[in-house]
Amino acid sequence: MTKVRWGLLSTANINKRLIPAIRASERGELVAVASRRQAAADTYAAEWGIPQAFGSYGAMLASGEVDVVYIGLPNHLHADWTVRALEHGLHVLCEKPFALTLADVDRMADAARDNGRVLAEAFMYRHHPQTKAVGEWLRAGRLGAISLFRGTFSFTLTDHRNVRLIPEWGGGSLWDIGVYPISFAQYVMGGPPEWVFGDQRRGGAGVDVAFSGTLHYADGAMAQISSAFDVPWYTHVDVLGERGRLVLNRPFTGLVGGQRRLTFIDAQDNAEEVPVEEQELYSGEVEDMHDAVLDGRPPYLGLDETRNHVRTVLALYESARRGERVFVEEISD
């Protein structure tokens, strides 16, 4: 195999981001889309110039025409369709949040291992050179000991029928966008927190329209994360160490409406722009999948990391429910 054949499992909105990234690569090609209705698949395939259209997800999995499936389904469907694709011998790139329980994360990981296939979570920002530059600064010790991480992601959700507002489908701002600062905090701190404290504001639909969490690490470092559906678009990250801080003005999104900047501010408040190579936001996760499938390299974002941030989300929701801190180790399924 010299090129990976991609199939889109659903006509999800998010496909629009992945399609150009696949098409820009020399190691992949987009060959198929599946939808729950044949007419929808046909219309979508015609609109996007995709060669094959399947009228059910199962038909695409059984077709023998695709190597990698991209799962952009509503959150509660990620686990079942990932496992089904793996059992058909296909590799899977599954959207965030990967799964809504630890039992599902484990079921998905087991299916990947048992079928000898690649499985990765689609956290596109983790592959971007700007995120990797933060890791290089930390490894080089340029910030000194890390004391505090602050990360936030919000946007205004106006569509009252959006799947992000359905509680039993994994709705809520924390599952949808709070997972980004949680995952970034884990990347910076090198692992999950020891305990968390969560607070949420619920909307009429019953899901958190705003969430705020404190994450406490074994060495005393702390992270503050927040997410919201009821304020205008905003993303931001600060990594604070004893020698200064790194500031990311748009850590989780593309360049629409502004320039991505990574700034170092030292102890004397001098600011230095850190040059970062620009890269299309979704191409890193696509190329990583190509490397894993074609060259046998482990995915850059391992399933242990995925399991740990899902566990942290579950601990935060549990804490918000109980109104007290929750040790992440308490969360077992």
Ligand SMILES: NC(=O)c1ccc[n+]([C@@H]2O[C@H](COP(=O)([O-])OP(=O)(O)OC[C@H]3O[C@@H](n4cnc5c(N)ncnc54)[C@H](OP(=O)(O)O)[C@@H]3O)[C@@H](O)[C@H]2O)c1
């Ligand atoms: N990484 C990122 O930047 C990013 C950005 C946005 C979203 N996401 C993630 O991507 C996933 C999809 O989000 P989205 O906004 O693209 O979703 P969306 O546009 O609502 O699409 C979801 C698709 O799932 C299929 N589906 C199957 N059963 C369904 C059901 N019962 N109700 C509704 N749709 C159903 C539909 O496709 P068919 O009708 O063709 O079957 C639908 O088009 C989510 O997990 C989200 O967290 C990631």
